[in-house]
Amino acid sequence: MKVVAVSGYKGHELGIFNQKHEGIRYIKKAIRQRIISLIDEGLEWVIISGQLGVELWAAETVYDLQTDYPNLKVAVLTPFLNQEKNWNEETQEYYQHILGQADFVESISKKEYENPTQLRMKNEYIIQKSDGLLLLYDEEKEGSPLFYLKPAKKRQAQENYIIVMITPYDLELIVEEEREAQQDFW
Template sequence: MLKVLAVTGYKSFELGIFQKEHKGIHYIKKAIRKRLIPLIEEGLEWVIISGQLGTELWAAEVVIELKKEYPVQLGILTPHLQQEEKWNEGNKEQYEWILSRADFIDSITKRPYENPGQLKVKNQYIVQKTDGLLAFYDDEKKGSPFFMVQEAQKKMNLQDYHIFFITPYDIEEIVNEEQFNDPSNW
């Protein structure tokens, strides 16, 4: 049974999303919600993110919404201290809002950014501490989630570890479903 699930995926800029109002965010969050609810109903207790912009923060917002209905907790394990230091004000505000609602926050390396090795350590640590991974990921567009997916696949080959994917096809299905169910389209 899955008790602790890591969530990762593309950063917003990798998806060409630069505005908080971008309608793609709605569909991505809906896909995350659709994947999380059955896992929570089966006993998932924790969702863990590293706090990256994009998919991870959108997943955190979904978990914060789900906490109103389900006994699920949000953990944030940043790769290093002050990861938001160079972010714009809007992103910092979103991050601070999420941090204020998280159930657990820690930094894996306990130091500010020094080198990319800290990101590798983050991927290894989060996969080591979780029972599964939910990734918004497409093999044809590797991007930043590739490295955590790779760590998860290594663990899956050695022991009972679950990997769930949200693909661009899944997002497209949600878009089509909403358009089909929207009476203004008829």
């Protein structure tokens, strides 16, 4: 797999409302583990749409990994122009910081937001441009990731399209591993 799309919940869907939340560290660690295993299988590009939450945390994770894997690249394919326009100033600055480090940035629709069709088109476009999807998702808690999962499953039914999930159980394992490591330390 050379190109993977990465998505998952928006921060608020996870009860995360700032960048200092402890849960982000565990989510990034899970993303890091999956990305490294995909690099070993030939991963070259990570695509996100610039959505707040898991997608931007994934970009930060890839930027950290680029020290050891300099050929790994990030593409941000936003659904429409100026998607951050109505975000608060701090969030816009964070978003611009992430975009500023990307290897490729482009808006799929060359217009500003008009209707939800642009979001659906973005999901379908990114699934078509990738070889697989890495998704943080809990099948018992629907939310925004479902809009990526549906076109990914449709494509998977037609051809070899890989879907890699990060589940709540995966995150629990990471939390447990860290707790055990801290206990061993003391």
